[in-house]
Amino acid sequence: MAKNKVNVAQLQRRLLRRMIKDSRGRFIAITLIIMLGVMIFVGVKGIGPGYRDSAQSELNTSRLHDIEVVSTGGLTSRDVAAARKASGVTVQAQRSAFALAQSDESVVEVNAYANNRGLDRLMLRRGHLPREADQIVLDQRASEYGRFKLGDRYTFKKTSALKRRTYRIVGFVDSPRYINNTYDRGSANIGSGSVAYFAYLPSRNFSGSVYSRLAVRLNKRPAGDSFTSSYKDAVARKLTQVRRALRSRPEQRQTExxxxxxxxxxxxxxxxxxxxxxxxxxxxxxxxxxxxxxxxxxxxxxxxxxxxxxxxxxxxxxxxxxxxxxVQYTYNVRGDLQGFADFGASADRIAAIGDVFPVFFFLIAALITFTTISRMISEDRTQLGTMKALGFSRQQIARNYFIYALLAAVIGTILGVLGGLEGLTRFVLVISSQNIFTRQVVIPQWRDIALATGMGLIATIGAVFIVAPSELRVKPAELMLPKVPKNGQKILLERIRPLWRRLSFNAKVTLRNLFRFKSRMFMTVIGIAGGAGLILTGFGIRDSILGTAGAQFGPNGIGHYQAVVRLTTPGDDQSALHVLQDNDHYRTSTRVIYDISKVAANGHSVGNVSVIAPKQRTDFQKFVDLQRTSRGVQRELPQHGLLLSEKAAATLKVKRGDTIAVTNASGERRRIRVAGVVRNYVGHYAYMTAGTYAKTWGQTVANSLLVQTSHMSSQAQRRLSRRMLDKGGASNVTYTDASMDSMAGSMNAVVVILIVLSGLLSFVVLYNLTNINVSERMRELSTIKVLGFFDGEVTMYIVRENILLTLVGILCSFGVGDVLTRYILNQAASESVTFPFIIHWPGYVAAVVLTLAFTAIVMWITHRRLKSVDMLAALAARE
Structure with missing residues (x-):
């Protein structure tokens, strides 16, 4: 008995090896599909956490502050002592000043450097940190403004803030205060008004003893990274303590x-x-x-x-x-730092894509895998019958199929997890980096790995659980015979006689075969539509994200102005207009009342809402296109009330006719009726007439200009800003292209990866489905070859069906891609950014061309296979 058991075990192992060897193409295809599914599921879902974990690791190393205190009257040692009364915090006083570079008058934020052991530690990239009084380190971004290199002399224009003007460059650094390398470094009250880059030099070079800011860091670190609600809540609680500790300082400082x-x-x-x-x-x-x-x-x-x-x-x-x-004291947190909130929003967008795209990807992969496994078991009916007749139990017969499916699932899952974490996630973090974080931290997301593993096992072993028992319930004699082919039936087109008579013989055969095996037809269409739809979705996400800036501030966008000029003296715009009219890029402008406000309703609030009230109502259409939304709104400014941008209205849960509370920059709160909701993609806006603004707040004088210009380079923008601040009576100049966040760079890399992997999945799906089709119909193909069909005609017997199904699948993919793109864009929207739905024609062309190319490659492989198959052997099977 023991010997028989050993023989059975050996036979099963031999049969398993033969099963894998004889169907190695199918085994590899199943493994690849599982691998792709797991890789994109684990990899894409790991990108968002990877962004945040990489940031958190370096921010912890650099000890970035959690709270920052600044004062219009400067800060002293008394402020430091008062802040330290808040429990559980480290406080560091920091000194900085604005200066102009001698070379091109770029605005530089000059910071005092003592050592790199406190808060906001510098990240050295080249050279060394300052050691002597005449040494300076520059922001890496400084290379955009000059050909600076180690050892060069660097000179500032004359300024009272510094005792020394000339220094020697000894290093280039990054600062955790500026995590995005594509952003300006804030605003200033000199030069162009925008800080180009920062510099650090020994503190002994600074004049005076007043500090510029206090950096405060929590000693007990909150749970979660800097973008989680638990961290923000902990910082908010500590901020309350810091405010309380400094409560009396504004009045005292004013007295001083x-x-x-x-x-x-x-x-x-x-x-x-x-x-x-x-x-x-x-x-x-x-x-x-x-x-x-x-x-x-x-x-x-x-x-x-x-x-x-x-x-x-x-x-x-x-x-x-x-x-x-x-004297006013202002309190900021990490999220207020330049580019910090946008970094978190970009990570959230990628995470949102990871919550949708990989799931759909995996569903397609699992569906095809399930079909492949079930068809393989059905094809082995003769072997199943033979083993059953020899006395093997159902469990012994099904064992090899379980092992076969398990091997494919385990190998595919392991390769997918490794490829996703160590390949896809790390690759995207490297190539999409526009930030200062050079160390990629990828922590396995075990929940996602477990979920992907479970889905892979369900797709493979689940098929065996469902199909094997139903096949093994059949008597051995029936199993040893091939399945009886389905009876031919008239299809619907045959009843349309004028059309049917005009079809060729081959076309009639193709149509009959398609509708004869409906499950095969639907599965192929679903596989092709899913793969091509994923390719189209990738292009749609890319086009929509890259097109957001144009949809907001483009020729066909919402805002048709390129700059906002804030006047130093409201109502006095003659100097500003004189400077603008002397500039070759200037086209036209309009006077507006411009304010940054906070709106609230239904227990929700939205900050940083740009309230715009034009003085010339009729000209406003040239500067802002008040587009309709699904809620229905007029295109002109209403006589009463305001128009609120769509994202703000959705956050506040208000609609036309509701009332909201608006608090202006001076802290005055008023209730205003929402006269309509207008479309907007970036930021929050509210529009009203100057008359409504005057009735609400009493202000009637324009304090800003909306300016239209031709395309300007960054250098031309800086030159115009400098003249506006020096001679144009402007307190600030903001360009609309600078208000767009730098999400495109990070997202574009992710989308390219998605497109490539979707194309690969589409190819594997086509190959697998065609392989199944050929295997199931080998006797049919052998018959027509014996009847005199040439090799090319035998191949075309299959190819015609595949071409027709491919075309149908491509048409269906347009709908799949559109729906999936819209859903992902909706999920990826942030608090202040929504994405327009845009898929340019190259996306559709690419999805079509790639799918047709994959079909052609698969058909060529199929042709080579059919030429080498022994048709007579295939016909030798017993009926």
């Missing part, structure tokens, strides 16, 4: 500054006090000499009046000084 500014008046006040004493003494002498009847003389009266006038003048000067000093 007034006292400092009033010091030149102290000498004058002392002189006046001395003069008053002399005048009083003189008056007393006069009174004593006259026996008290005379207390003054005309000369003394004149002196008293002069003294009174001097005191009044001194009091006015004191009041003027106090009026000019207005």
């Amino acid at each position: 500054l007034v006292a400092t500014a009033s010091q030149p008046l102290q000498a004058e006040r002392a002189k006046l006090d001395a003069a008053q004493e002399q005048l009083t003494a003189a008056q007393q002498q006069v009174a004593a000499a006259s026996g008290g009847t005379v207390t003054t003389t005309p000369e003394l009266t004149a002196q008293a009046k002069q003294l009174q006038a001097a005191r009044a003048k001194l009091a006015a000067a004191q009041k003027q000084i106090a009026g000019k000093v207005n």
Whole structure:
């Protein structure tokens, strides 16, 4: 008995090896499909966490602050001491100033450097950090503004903030304060108004002792990375403590500054006090000499009046000084740093794509795998019958199929996980990097790996569980015979006689075969539609994301202005217009009231809403296209109420006719009716007439210009901004192309990967389905070859069906791609960004051409296979 068991086990192992060897093409195809499915599922879903984990790792190493305190009056050691009263924090005072580069007048944020052991540590990329007083390190981004290299002399224009103007470049660095290398480094009140890059030099070169900011870091690190709600909640709680600790400092600092500014008046006040004493003494002498009847003389009266006038003048000067000093403390968190929020939003977008695209990808892969396994079992009916007749149990017969499916699933899963984590995720993190993080941290997402493994096992072993028992319930005699072919039936087209009579013989045979095996037809169409649809989805995501900027601020977009000029003195735009009209790029402009506000309704709020009220209502259409939305809204500004952008309305859960609370930059809160909802893609906007704005807040004077220009290079923009700030009476110039985040670079790499993998899946699916089709119909193909068909005609017998199914699948893929793209774009939208649905014609062409190319390659492989098959052997099987 034991020997028989050994023989059975050996026979089963031999049969398993033969099964894998004889169907190695199918085994490889199943393994590849599982591998692709797992790789894209694990890999794409790991990109978003990879972005955030890589960032968090380096931010922890550089000890980036969690909270930043800045003051319009500067900060002192008293502020440092007060901030340290908040429990569980590390506080570091930092000093910086704005200066202009001697070479091209670029605005540079110059920071004081003491050592690299505190907060906001620099990331050295080349050279070394400053060691001597005349050494400086530059932002790596500085290379965009000059050919700087190690050892060069670097000179600033004359500034009172620095004791020394010329330095030697000893290194290039990145700073955790600026994580995105495509952004400007903030705004300034000198030069062009935009900081080009930063620099660090020894703190002994700075004049004065006032600090620019306080960096505060929590000692006990919150759970999660910097983009999670748990981290933000922990920082918000600590921010409350820091605010409380510094609560009295604004008033104290204002008193200190007034006292400092009033010091030149102290000498004058002392002189006046001395003069008053002399005048009083003189008056007393006069009174004593006259026996008290005379207390003054005309000369003394004149002196008293002069003294009174001097005191009044001194009091006015004191009041003027106090009026000019207005100390305000501002508190920022990490998310307020330049580019930080956009980095998190990009990671969230990729994660959103990872929640949708790979799942659909895997469903197609699993469906094809399930079909392949089930068809393989059905093809082995004769072997199943033979083994059953020899006395093998159902479990013993099914065992090899379970092992076969398990091997394919395990090998495919292992390769997919390794390829996804160590290949796909890391590759995308490297090629899409526009940030300062050079170390890629990829932490396995075990939940996703387990889910992908489970799906792969269901697709393979599940097919065996379903198909094998149903086949093995049949008697051995029936199993040893091939399945009886389906009876031919008239199809619908045959009943349309005028059309059917005009079809050729081959066309009639092709159509009959297609409808004779409906399950095969539908499975092929689904596989082709899914693969081509995924390719189209990849192009759609890319086109939509890259087209967002054009949809917002393009020739056919919503905003038709290229810059916003904020006037120093509201209503005084003559100097600004004079500078603009002297610029060759200038076209036209319009006066508007422009404010950044906060809106709230239904327990929700949206910050940074740009409220725009044009002075010339009729010209506004040339600058902003108030497009309709699904909620229905007029294209003109309403007489009453405001128009709210679509994303803000969705966040607040309001519609036309609802009322919202709007708080302007001055903190004044008003309730306004929503007169309509307008389409918008980037940021939040609210539009109203100047009359409505005046009735709401009382302001009637335009404080900004919306400016239309021709295309300008970044250098031309900086030159215009510099002139506007110097001579144009402008306090700030903002360009619309700078308001778009840099999501395209990171997303484009992901989308290219998706397109390539979708194409590969499409090819494997086509190959596998065609292979199944040929295997199932080998006797039929052998018969027509014996009847005299040439090799090419035998191949075309199959190819005609595949071509027709491919064309139908491609047509269906257009709908699949459109629906899937819209869904993914909706999921990928962030708090302030929505994406337009755009698929350019090259996307459709690429999906069609790639699918047809894959079909042609598969047909060529099939032709080679059919030429080498022994048709007579195939016909030798018993009926």
